[in-house]
Amino acid sequence: MSYLMMFYSAFFSTSVSASETAATANPMRSQVVADLVEFLIEAGQYLGMKLEQGSMSYQLFALGSIFLVAFASFILAKLILHFKVLRLVSRSNNTWDDCLMEAGVFRRIARIVPGIVVYTTYSLFFEPEDKLYSLLANFSAIYLLFTAWRTLSGSLTAIENIYSRSLLAKKAPITGFIQVTKLLLTLVLIFLLLSLLLGKSPIYLLSGLTAIAAVLLLIFRDTILGFVAGIQIAANRMFNTGDWIAMPKYEVDGEILEIGLNVVKVQNWDKTISTLPTYSLTTDAVKNWRGMTESGGRRIKRSVYLDIHSVSFADAELLEEWEGMKLLNQYLKDKKQELVEDRKLKEIEETDILNCRRLTNLGTFRAYLTSYLKKHEMINQDLTCMVRQLKPTEIGIPLEIYCFSKEKNWVAYEQIQADIFDHVLAILPVFKLRAYQRVSSHNEQAQKNAQ
Structure with a gap:
């Protein structure tokens, strides 16, 4: 100066x-x-x-x-x-x-x-x-x-x-x-x-500037906070224009258009523009989807709730029907061999259904979905891919599909996810399973039969 x-x-x-x-x-x-x-x-x-x-x-x-x-x-x-x-x-x-x-x-x-x-x-x-x-x-x-x-x-x-x-x-x-x-x-x-x-020297005016320093700090409070936040964002590479962020506190879910000194402009997916203080990016909880966009896929994590009463052991008729499914051929062969060795080890007859291990329709269905996802051309096999059973609840057994789509574009991603769950729901009757629905005609019919 x-x-x-x-x-x-x-x-x-x-x-x-x-x-x-x-x-x-x-x-x-x-x-x-x-x-x-x-x-x-x-x-x-x-x-x-x-x-x-x-x-x-x-x-x-x-x-x-x-x-x-x-x-x-x-x-x-x-x-x-x-x-x-x-x-x-x-x-x-x-x-x-x-x-x-x-x-x-x-x-x-x-x-x-x-x-x-x-x-x-x-x-x-x-x-x-x-x-x-x-x-x-x-x-x-x-x-x-x-x-x-x-x-x-x-x-x-x-x-x-x-x-x-x-x-x-x-x-x-x-x-x-x-x-x-x-x-x-x-x-x-x-x-x-x-x-x-x-007509005064700049040094003379500068000497009087300290008297209003507190007022200036109050006036430029957001500017100072935004400047410090900008340094943190740039130094740590926390955010950048084009990043997809989500901030539920401000109802923000979209792409960053501009990171300014005082405000950040975000275009939400409904095409509205949200502005929020720059320092909020460093002081509030923010989800940045940049890691997803730079990775090899976008996560699919969704559950289907199955009716607990539809879970049962697989009989010979079901096993014969499943053997015609290519995705289950190897699984059934391995399981049958495993069950035979288990019975020999425990000296249990095959007809002793009360003491021997048996296949269930739910376990076989999980194996089928796992094989189905492994063969799906739009699923990234280099990332985590599994079908898991979560804790049963009052609305059924959650069967969760956890995998990553190769396609990260929103429209294409939703299409892939919908196609997978269309197939999941349609294939349930083949395994004698039912998706849970709180109020359904099936429940009404079951109540009438019980009466």
Whole structure:
């Protein structure tokens, strides 16, 4: 900050003593100023105006001349920009110069030129005691400050656009840091403008800034918290634009559009836009689905509740029917061999159904579904794939399918999941099983039979 104040004092100092010192120290410059004044008076006389140095007519004529030269320099800068710079940009294969043009950086640089012309010429035609002298000094300084601020802001926007097109943007967003830099530039602009208008040194104003520090902290509370959160998000690569996040607290479930300094924009799957504080990403519970999108599949985890009363041992008729199913051939062979060895070990006859192990329709159904998922072309076999039985409840036995779909797109994923459970529900009667339904015609018929 001290270097900035030194630059400000050196660049925008317009005191009379400094001007006089420069005039006496550089006689050649004094001669140039005298020649310019004489030329201006002769030009006025050529136009039929009687001008005397220091008179109001002279000052107005000089003011008009300065602004005319400034306007001509602006037109010249735009012509150079249009016929030279923009052509080079259009022919270039680089993307960074296109971003600079889209952000208007070149156009804003051209607008600095007339400000420089006014700032460097007003002291040649006006004396420090003239009223227009201080007016032009302040006007040109304010104009240069404002145009420089706009140029730097446009450059930061271009930097953000260039970064967003790079591969690094997928790892860490910089929108928050760009917004912080723009905010600091704006505060510096306001600070220097106040210093210029009040005629006070920036250091003088800076000394009084501590008195309102508490108020500023209160005003910029969310900004400070957002800035700190932005550093944590970028350093730890917690979130990025394009990530799918879910925050039940804010009813947010969608894709991050922008991570800003103060707010995060999320487009929910119903196409609504939610905005939430940036710091909430680090202080509240957030589910980030990036791991799923970067992995080899999207999880399917859903249960079918089976009627407990439909679970039974498999009789010979059922076993014969199941043997015609290719997905169960190997399982049934292995199980039969295992049961034979178990009976031999325990010295149990095959007809002793009360003491020997037997196959159940539910266990065989689990083996069938496992084999079915192993053969499914849209299931990722490199990730966990199983069919498990959960704790029985008052609404039946939960039979859960746990696997990962190769397809992660929402529509295709739901289609695959629906196809699997369509098959599960349709194949239940083959295993003499029933899906539990709280109120069903089957239950009503069973009650009538019982009566």
